[in-house]
Amino acid sequence: MQINETLIDDTFAEAFPMKATRLIITAHTPVWAQHAAQSLTGFATSVIGCGCEAGIERVLTADETPDGRPGIAVLMFAVSTKELAKQVERRVGQCVLTCPTTAVFSGIDPATSRAPLSDNAPLGSGLRFFGDGWQISKMIGDTRYWRVPVMDGEFVCEESTVTVKAVGGGNLLFLARDTDSALHVAETAVAAMRRLPNVIMPFPGGVVRSGSKVGSKYAAAPASTNDAFCPTLTGLSRKSELDADVGCVLEIVIDGLTDADVGAAMTAGIAAAVELGRAAGVLRISAGNYGGKLGPYHFHLHQLAADVAGRRA
């Protein structure tokens, strides 16, 4: 399939079940909410080495937050509810509790969530002990909050956060003529995806260059470089999928609350990329998978791109 002279491979991205939660961080000013959110989502690119994948979903206005202050919505994904709970407690404890003027709330409404609900993860129920006995529990409506005295007043947080069964590992590979065109298409696609709700792109700037394959020649390494897409190995690796025109490949990994959210984000990324087209150096769009045997979610590029082609026709 070709759109705007960009070739779209007949392949699919393979994604996996994950557990996810949304946290709403508010603060006295947008700047401090941003500081807390960036700190909380730092070093959270991959579950392999970071324990969770996390990112800023979007900026919230004061009208959209529980306490009427400016805020940020972040999404966190982990392989299990237990690991997610561990990461939530650790990261909120170190990055939000510590950040001036912030408060933190559960951001998924069980009544409207399209993602299947999972167990709640502790939020304030563990952090409250920082209050050394001065903390106060407060029920407002049906929600329990903890008020923990800190040096700028009170740190307020919800007792627990709702978690859902989510989807992680959707991806797109952009095969471009050179570094400039690869960066340009990746940045453009990430910008298009960030306009959508319920998804994050957890890698730096939303983009990853070190795409990986399962396994390695070294027994200790569970994953290693994806030599099929490394431009320096076109003449060396038997698995190389690159031709001589491709000078740079970049990948976007997408985690979403539902497979529909991930599919929508991938479609938006494809649309943004083919809009640039071959003239901008976007030669091919591909995706990473493991033969379809590991992950239950398969996002076929031709199916996703059919909508894009239909809109352009």
Next chain:
Amino acid sequence: MTTITLRVRNAPGFRINADRLLPAALAALSADEIGYLVLPASNESCAVGDVFDVSRSDDETDPALVIEGDVHWLDRLGAKMTQGCIDVHGSAGDYTGFRMAGGMLRIDGDAGHFTGCQMKGGRLTLGGNAGDFTAGALPGDMEGMTGGTLTVHGNAGARLADRMRRGLVLVGGDAGECAASRLVAGTIGIAGKTGANLGYGMRRGTVLLAQAPERIPPTFTDGGRGFDVFWRLLTRSLATELAPFSGFRADTLPRRYAGDLAVDGRGEVLIVES
């Protein structure tokens, strides 16, 4: 579902226990069957049809019970109710909403002592006054109200919310002596005056006052500042409740006193003066 209407025909000279007059249970009965329903009355008993004219209509709403007339002799109305709606166009007796766990109970007039006593959930609204021990505990019991919302547009009697543990109580008028006594937790708002011994033995919880009391109890101390976020959450949650609580501004912090230091001391009295 069904709306049952009970119109007072003869006010009895004794008190009647209305435990069995729950909308969901009555919805399964015909008007005649409801009329023959026997209610305990002091050491006697009495049929619903002896004191009420009964009618029923089927519609699309939740099960509802409407009582037309003054029934201050009818105790335990809405007791242990879990669903449906009761409207009383008049006053009700003692123990109204006793251990109520869900649904809606609206009284246009007054209700007696122990109104909302040990209430667990739902919403109870009084257009008039409430008696003593409203939202409180039975004598000897450890917990008063543990959930739901109780709104009194008039005045409340003594010992308002005694041993209350959770939920929201709002009083549009005055409260009698020992309001919030032995409060375990929860939120109480009082728009008018408060009697002596406010917050006596209060361990935790929030008492919200729209008028400063004549004196702050000596076992309360200055509660400091810095509770802006909590105040924002609280004022937002009160935005749809009765005045003056609905008009409290999120950006104007009340004065805060902490106590009762004779016990746990983690309770707070917030005074919002316009």
